[in-house]
Amino acid sequence: SQFGGLASLAGINLGGGGSNQTIIAKEVLQSRAFLTKFFHRHDMEIPLMAVEGWNKKSEEWTYDRDKYNPDKGEWLFDSDGETYKPTDWDMVEAFREDHFSVSEAKDTGMITVSVKHYSPVMAQQWAEKLVQDINEHMRKQDVEEAEARIAYLEQKLDETNIAGMQQVFYQLIENETRTVMLANAQKEYVFKTVDPAVVAEEKAEPKRALICVIATLLGGMLGVFIVFIRAFIRSGRAPSPESSGTPSPAAE
Structure with missing residues (x-):
């Protein structure tokens, strides 16, 4: 557009950038920082690190009682006095290695998020929450960045009396305001679910x-x-x- 050159100089992107946004979201989804916050937000420490099986009849977890006491809700200690309570690093490594994978179809670009757990219900819930949380994370980030740019543009608008420049700033502010409105209006911001996660009936x-x-x-x-x-x-x-x-x- 006629304002593209000035917008680029100001560090503002007027284009959609959908493909780049998807690539960034995919990498953020697998990042240590995002996963760590995800674990704490959804209280995943016990089901991720203390469970070693699933009783299908009673629909209850089977715990590793050598490491965790479910009756007292306490992590145990090894022979050296070290606690079995996992660190954030331990949880990320275990989740990436044994429970979580992200793949992309080269021909269609479709992204598949796969989650495994002893409990099929838990696996289905985690998969849904991962997509919901990454969409919310990217939405919040884009809204905050757009609002920061709006504040910057409004400041520059107040500093100039040139009619032509004022028109440019008004247009840029309008574009950023549109970004905020669209971001808040979209439930599935980056990833749109084509095939929802379901509770598996087979191992x-x-x-x-x-x-x-x-x-x-x-x-x-x-x-x-x-x-x-x-x-x-x-x-x-x-x-x-x-x-x-x-x-x-x-x-x-």
Whole structure:
């Protein structure tokens, strides 16, 4: 637009920047700072670090009682007196490694957020909250930045008496005000949910069919290996003709 050059000099982007915003949001979603706040906001310490199973019938967690006492709600100590209570670093590492992944389809650009947990209900809730929180985080950030730019432009507007410059500032303020309005009006600000998270009815892992196949293959290989070993041992024990008790004819 006619105001694009001045806006660029002022460090203001008049374009949508949708693709860049999505890339930034994807990286923020996986960042240590965002995940740490996410854990504390949703009280994830216990279900993330103290749970080791899920009772489907009673719909209750199974706790690792060597590390956590659910009856008293206390973390235990190891033999050296160190607490098993996880740090923020521990929780981020565990979540990234065992529970959370973000993938992007190269052909469509669609982003998939996957969450695993012993409790399928908990996995579904975490997945939904991750998308909700990253949308709210990016919305809040953009609104705060736009409001800061509006304040800056209004200050510059008060400092000039040139009609042409005033028109430019009014246009820039209008654009930033539109940004704030649209951000507050959109429920799904960056990521729009195409396929909502659902409670899984089947275990994601361990894959029992794969385990059975691997176990069968390993069992067969082990059986063949044992047969070869036994055959080798027997061949080593078999007496040779030279060491047998058969007398050889004496030379005359």
